[in-house]
Amino acid sequence: MSPPNGSGEPVDRLVDPLFCGEEMELSFGPQHPATHGVLRLNLRIEGERIVGCYPIIGYLHRGTEKLFELHPFFQNVPHTDRMDYVAAATNNLAYVGAVEKLIGLSVPPRARYIRTILAELQRISSHLVWLATHAIDIGAMTPFFYCFRERERVLDLFEQYCGARLTLNCMRPGGLPFDLPAGWGDACRRFCEDYPAKIAEYEGLLTENRIWKRRTVGVGVLSPEAAVDLGVTGPMLRASGVGFDLRKARPYEAYGEVEFAVPVTQNGDTYDRYLVRMAEMRESTKIVLQCLDLLPATEGGPIMAKRPRVLKGPKGEVYHGIEGPKGEIGFYIVGDGTPNPYRCHVRPPSFMNLQALPDLANGHLVADLVALIGSTDIVLGEVDR
Amino acid sequence: MVLAVLPFGLEALREAAGDTLFYYALSPALKILGLVFLAILPVITYLVLAERKILGFLQVRVGPNRVGPWGLLQPIADVMKLLVKEDTIPSRAVRWAFVLAPCLVVAPALVIFSVVPVGPPSSTPGGFSGFVTDIDTGVLFVIAVATIGVYGLILGGWSSNNKFSLMGGLRAAAQMISYEVPQGLALVGPLMLAGTMSMVGIVEAQRGARVWYVFPQLVSFFIYMVAGVAETNRNPFDLPEAESELVAGFHTEYSGMRFALFFLGEYANMIAVSAVATTLFLGGWLRPFPSVAWLSPLDVVPGAIWFALKVFVFLFVYIWFRGTFPRYRFDQLMALGWKWLLPLALANIFVTALIKLWLAR
Amino acid sequence: MSGWKRFLDRFLLLDLFAGLAITGRALFRKKETVQYPEERLAPAHRFRGMFRLDEERCIKCNLCAIDCPIDIIYIDWHQELNEATGKKEKKLDRFDIDLQRCMFCGLCETGCPTEPKSIWLTTKTYELATYDRWQHLYADKEQLEGWRGRPAYTDEEIAK
Numbered sequence: 001m002s003p004p005n006g007s008g009e010p011v012d013r014l015v016d017p018l019f020c021g022e023e024m025e026l027s028f029g030p031q032h033p034a035t036h037g038v039l040r041l042n043l044r045i046e047g048e049r050i051v052g053c054y055p056i057i058g059y060l061h062r063g064t065e066k067l068f069e070l071h072p073f074f075q076n077v078p079h080t081d082r083m084d085y086v087a088a089a090t091n092n093l094a095y096v097g098a099v100e101k102l103i104g105l106s107v108p109p110r111a112r113y114i115r116t117i118l119a120e121l122q123r124i125s126s127h128l129v130w131l132a133t134h135a136i137d138i139g140a141m142t143p144f145f146y147c148f149r150e151r152e153r154v155l156d157l158f159e160q161y162c163g164a165r166l167t168l169n170c171m172r173p174g175g176l177p178f179d180l181p182a183g184w185g186d187a188c189r190r191f192c193e194d195y196p197a198k199i200a201e202y203e204g205l206l207t208e209n210r211i212w213k214r215r216t217v218g219v220g221v222l223s224p225e226a227a228v229d230l231g232v233t234g235p236m237l238r239a240s241g242v243g244f245d246l247r248k249a250r251p252y253e254a255y256g257e258v259e260f261a262v263p264v265t266q267n268g269d270t271y272d273r274y275l276v277r278m279a280e281m282r283e284s285t286k287i288v289l290q291c292l293d294l295l296p297a298t299e300g301g302p303i304m305a306k307r308p309r310v311l312k313g314p315k316g317e318v319y320h321g322i323e324g325p326k327g328e329i330g331f332y333i334v335g336d337g338t339p340n341p342y343r344c345h346v347r348p349p350s351f352m353n354l355q356a357l358p359d360l361a362n363g364h365l366v367a368d369l370v371a372l373i374g375s376t377d378i379v380l381g382e383v384d385r
Numbered sequence: 386m387v388l389a390v391l392p393f394g395l396e397a398l399r400e401a402a403g404d405t406l407f408y409y410a411l412s413p414a415l416k417i418l419g420l421v422f423l424a425i426l427p428v429i430t431y432l433v434l435a436e437r438k439i440l441g442f443l444q445v446r447v448g449p450n451r452v453g454p455w456g457l458l459q460p461i462a463d464v465m466k467l468l469v470k471e472d473t474i475p476s477r478a479v480r481w482a483f484v485l486a487p488c489l490v491v492a493p494a495l496v497i498f499s500v501v502p503v504g505p506p507s508s509t510p511g512g513f514s515g516f517v518t519d520i521d522t523g524v525l526f527v528i529a530v531a532t533i534g535v536y537g538l539i540l541g542g543w544s545s546n547n548k549f550s551l552m553g554g555l556r557a558a559a560q561m562i563s564y565e566v567p568q569g570l571a572l573v574g575p576l577m578l579a580g581t582m583s584m585v586g587i588v589e590a591q592r593g594a595r596v597w598y599v600f601p602q603l604v605s606f607f608i609y610m611v612a613g614v615a616e617t618n619r620n621p622f623d624l625p626e627a628e629s630e631l632v633a634g635f636h637t638e639y640s641g642m643r644f645a646l647f648f649l650g651e652y653a654n655m656i657a658v659s660a661v662a663t664t665l666f667l668g669g670w671l672r673p674f675p676s677v678a679w680l681s682p683l684d685v686v687p688g689a690i691w692f693a694l695k696v697f698v699f700l701f702v703y704i705w706f707r708g709t710f711p712r713y714r715f716d717q718l719m720a721l722g723w724k725w726l727l728p729l730a731l732a733n734i735f736v737t738a739l740i741k742l743w744l745a746r
Numbered sequence: 747m748s749g750w751k752r753f754l755d756r757f758l759l760l761d762l763f764a765g766l767a768i769t770g771r772a773l774f775r776k777k778e779t780v781q782y783p784e785e786r787l788a789p790a791h792r793f794r795g796m797f798r799l800d801e802e803r804c805i806k807c808n809l810c811a812i813d814c815p816i817d818i819i820y821i822d823w824h825q826e827l828n829e830a831t832g833k834k835e836k837k838l839d840r841f842d843i844d845l846q847r848c849m850f851c852g853l854c855e856t857g858c859p860t861e862p863k864s865i866w867l868t869t870k871t872y873e874l875a876t877y878d879r880w881q882h883l884y885a886d887k888e889q890l891e892g893w894r895g896r897p898a899y900t901d902e903e904i905a906k
Binding site for chain 1: 759761762764765767768769772778789790791792793794813814815849850851852853856
């Protein structure tokens with residue numbers, strides 16, 4: 001039995017000029033420089049055109065959700081780092097937010113501001129990785145190096161704060177493990193002031209470039225209805241015209257207190273997803289600067305909520321989702337009175353966004369598939385957990 | 386010292402072999418061997434290093450700098466590595482084609498250099514002139530020989546017994562053949578202005594016209610450059626050999642020195658395209674503003690140096706393109722060649738002819 | 747943008763030249779390369795590198811072992827009579843950390859109740875690669891006490 005076709009519609013054979021009369025099954029295998037991880041796509045192609053795309057995942061499954069059940073709440077934070085390893089702080093934030101919701105802790109204001117700053121810096125870093133890899137897949141090599149140069153500065157900021165660059169472990173249920181080191185605020189501010197000029201550089205290289213536009217405009221159009229039906233969230237959803245952002249819809253942390261815009265475009269193609277993410281980087285810079293301005297007012301305040309030494313989760317269940325760089329990342333935690341969670345399920349945004357890929361790829365050329373995978377912005381650590 | 390001994394050695398050879406044999410067979414043979422081994426091959430190997438360094442600089446990093454100062458010994462290390470690599474031939478590959486293919490890519494690229502003039506013809510008969518030979522149909526010869534290079538790609542892709550190599554090889558061949566047409570038509574522009582197809586004649590005509598042909602034939606130059614980049618499978622037209630695409634192209638199954646020969650062929654093609662562009666558009670060995678008298682102190686610089694400088698400018702632009710642009714998808718690439726460059730080249734010929742007729746009235 | 751300007755922009759390839767200008771400018775910028783191993787970037791003060799253990803400060807409370815998310819700290823102690831003070835105190839037999847699995851998350855350090863902490867990760871060492879595998883899979887008590895890192899940092903540099 002052949003794997004299911006993406007959309008179930010046959011390709012119009014009489015009209016398609018690239019039809020060469022024979023369907024070939026091709027495994028865009030787990031080891032491939034363009035799949036951003038161990039993603040396997042079974043493609044059925046006719047000539048150059050894709051008529052079916054069947055993703056096979058699980059090559060990076062590590063049993064994270066089972067690991068959550070074995071340890072108390074605060075010890076699970078390092079496990080969350082490793083799901084979406086490019087955006088560890090937002091993973092941490094989603095988890096500790098869910099735990100706080102379950103137990104009923106209220107986070108002090110200073111911690112909320114710092115967490116917001118960390119989450120937005122992480123969004124910038126994740127989008128930089130996305131831009132670097134997307135551009136190099138399409139052939140432009142230099143944005144890769146420029147983006148990683150900026151990302152170094154963000155990672156340096158993280159390193160100064162919590163000691164690690166990638167797997168941060170920078171939040172705890174109830175607040176933060178430590179306060180900001182001296183001078184961190186100024187370093188962060190300097191980065192945010194330098195950063196918009198760098199975004200302008202990337203945009204100068206790509207946004208108006210006719211080759212970039214020919215590769216991305218009209219490729220992989222996702223209609224708003226299809227996006228909502230498939231559960232797509234994040235920049236992919238906003239590029240299709242649905243302006244849903246959890247930071248505005250259900251504000252958490254300090255997002256209710258800062259002003260920022262949510263970029264939304266209408267066409268839903270790869271170029272629009274690119275524009276949305278570039279605009280989001282600018283908005284993140286604004287959020288960080290505003291939070292840095294709000295910080296001195298809470299100088300010397302507590303950074304950890306009043307909480308018992310051992311956190312026991314009450315019997316009950318809670319779901320808490322936040323807007324991560326790739327979409328809505330959510331944790332569904334069931335507590336049973338012990339310090340360990342009874343069940344902790346993750347709603348990974350990349351997993352849901354990957355569901356859209358077969359529909360998007362259908363009818364496109366194999367060369368477009370690479371652009372599409374890049375624009376979906378998946379991280380296999382999150383898809384497979 | 387070699388240069389001092391050389392005339393005596395050549396004289397002795399001439400005495401021994403007789404005039405006809407010497408002038409028509411031995412002298413060109415020696416010249417082209419010298420040109421290829423002493424000039425072109427070192428330039429190619431160091432072009433590889435230059436590309437890596439320049440790409441590095443464009444990407445705010447230094448390129449190779451460990452092997453020798455500024456990485457100058459890196460190409461030697463690369464060559465040695467490729468020589469000692471295991472030489473594999475797929476078990477069901479077509480052996481004769483597999484072995485022949487890299488040679489068919491390299492040889493035509495090197496043969497083109499036999500008609501490209503790097504310096505003026507010698508003022509004394511029997512002296513050292515700046516080209517191996519000058520034939521009356523130089524431009525036609527260049528185009529014809531460059532086309533033979535396509536056979537190498539097709540044979541390489543087909544003989545590898547690998548479905549993806551075949552697809553990649555066919556794509557590369559289709560791309561090269563498609564861009565041959567606008568390339569050839571773009572070369573007609575300077576031909577019309579010069580009135581001769583001989584390469585030396587075209588440079589002389591540029592000296593006579595007191596302007597490099599790039600200025601009156603800007604559109605032609607642009608078409609030739611774009612078609613040249615596509616011919617040599619370079620970014621932004623490098624889909625057949627891009628790593629992040631589905632197939633690694635026609636040279637998937639090649640390793641070691643054969644693979645090196647393919648790359649040698651690509652870089653040799655790059656230099657050949659640059660050399661032809663220099664000759665036809667940038668005045669070959671002429672110094673800038675060849676007829677402006679007060680710049681004549683610049684004449685002390687030999688023509689070959691001017692030629693080399695201009696070729697290096699082209700090569701730098703090639704590398705600059707590679708570092709800046711994304712790549713075209715294959716159908717967009719073909720559409721660009723057939724739908725845009727070809728009509729533009731034809732229009733250019735038409736307009737040039739009209740203007741020439743009008744000026745001749 | 748007016749129609750004329752757009753047409754001119756498309757025809758004259760201004761977007762492509764803008765891209766070339768950006769990379770061309772980068773040619774002259776200072777390069778970001780750090781020539782490792784001659785130059786190294788110094789890690790931040792809070793960098794979570796390799797451990798050090800201070801046996802005297804350690805009160806053998808086992809909290810670090812309990813806090814470890816992957817349970818890789820193995821502690822054994824026994825009660826012993828100290829001749830000098832006449833009091834019974836705990837003596838550390840074994841304090842092993844399985845370096846194959848350690849992810850340097852720092853929860854053991856957070857859990858340590860002594861002030862200053864008895865186990866800490868701020869040795870600023872990330873160069874843990876060795877040629878000889880078997881010596882370094884597990885870090886035992888002596889190694890942890892004496893760890894100075896490569897290159898050797900002084901006690902002041904790595905003290906909390």
